Amino acid sequence: MTAITRDEVAHLARLSRLALGEDELDHLAAQLDQIISAVARVQEVAAQDIPPTSHALPLSNVYRADEVRPSLPPEQALGGAPAAEEQRFRVPRILGEEA
């Protein structure tokens, strides 16, 4: 029995915003199936009454004072941008043709 199907892997790639080729999907499907089967072992020991731990140490929210502080100037903020225009990030169209 497989833990994950090839179709599910293709769906995951879409959710993950990864435009993967057919060969890559085939290869990943087999590997993910193996990994998911192995990590499913966590289900053997985790009973319902055990609280989850999301973090190594107990933490509560940390607040800082709400005061104005210097931030990155625009030229630095845009310094690594693939494309910039008029002091803004230039991005491809965000709506699809059908919209």
Added chain:
Amino acid sequence: MSDLTRKTAAELAGLVASGEASAVEVARAHLERVAAVDGQVHAFLHVDEEAVLAQARAVDERRAAGERLGPLAGVPIAHKDVFTTADMPTTAGSKILEGWRPPYDATVTARLRAAGLVILGKANMDEFAMGSSTENSAFGPSRNPWDLTRVPGGSSGGSSAAVAAYEAPLATGTDTGGSIRQPAAVTGIVGVKPTYGGSSRYGVIAFASSLDTPGPFARTVLDAALLHEAFSGHDPMDSTSIDAPVPPVVEAARRADVAGLRVGVVKELAGDGYQPGVLARYREAVELLESLGAKVVEVSCPHFGYALPAYYLIAPSECSSNLARFDAMRYGLRVGDDGTRSAEEVMALTRAQGFGAEVKRRIMLGTYALSSGYYDAYYGKAQQVRTLIKRDFEAAFEQVDVLVSPTTPTTAFPIGERADDPMAMYLADLCTIPANLAGVPAISVPCGLAEPDAAGGEGGGLPVGLQVMAPVLADDRVYRVGAAVEKALEDRWGGPLLAKAPELAEAAQ
């Protein structure tokens, strides 16, 4: 070759402070070593000679002006390429960030500079710190100075290789599932994962935020402690940073005494799947601790066997969320922006081209574990296992002061052996992951060379690491035990383990 590259960080800082050597001389010696051997080792992704010398000159000027320098001023360091540096490219080993110049320094970077450390360059790593060999670096693997056909461990394998090859006496790393301790173990040096939150994550390119922990590499336990102290401590820029004093790690490294200390041998971290040569050195190290006056008992941590599967759900889940920021919009690579494609198409094309195979695997695995319908069965269960592992540690530390295990199940494996076998690669972190899930500090110190196995000698003559784990914020204990083991073994060996490594051929300059 200059003798300066064989000295410890503490010795080098002493020479600079006393004026017996200038920081520039020390930097030059290390730059020459990098030029001579890094063609073979490939520890560095970026070295800018002029910038290195300028940093060293600044240290010399501070000294000339009468300033009292810190205990590591003028000492060169290899800086893992996961820490942002405003004056050097920062790639995290990924094509998606190739050539990126961050607009700011990580807190660890800023503290290295303030302490007068001279950043030699950026060290190679597995892409986004995902891996145990550096084979996942988009810029080619680093090599183990003990045997250039083998991996130096990972993800901080450029850091371990640089220190083991005498290219730098110190290096930074990050440890999410073992990425400092495992490379330290397989290259015969010292590596420490501090208590989670003891060192700042600000400016560390995120992999798994609840686990990522910056820490030191060095050739001696004392040097590691000095570096640990130099960059650790509370950082208001990191919301998970612990607001408490840095544990007295330097004092502990100098104390190097285990008399009366209760040492627990973790029953579950040995046995099947462990290389016999590793287990032999490990058992000797445990006997050594006993002979030094420690009280050794066996301790059971029944859920440690579930740490690896829990980690490979938790870390990929956090990674799938963290790496969503690489969207081809604000920085990094952009592919296929031809005026016809939508932002989403460009994003998916860019990520498919910019990320390597392991990063894609983990993003998809995390996306799966977090998706509705699977969340409870995978991510939720893994978080419950995390609780069980924390409880195992808590119960153990009621009986003993520290826990010990081998750092890795095997010695350094050949480059290519596990490259396309993710489950085999993941096993390299079998012993190190529990400490990450619980946030506790842990060290790896060299404890000898594995003898060739009767089966055919695979992995013989290569370094083995002893792992020591302590409770949260008891980082000093791992240094205390590590230094005691180091001292006793060096007395026995007549010098450090690394002295047994073959000399690398130096390229003509």
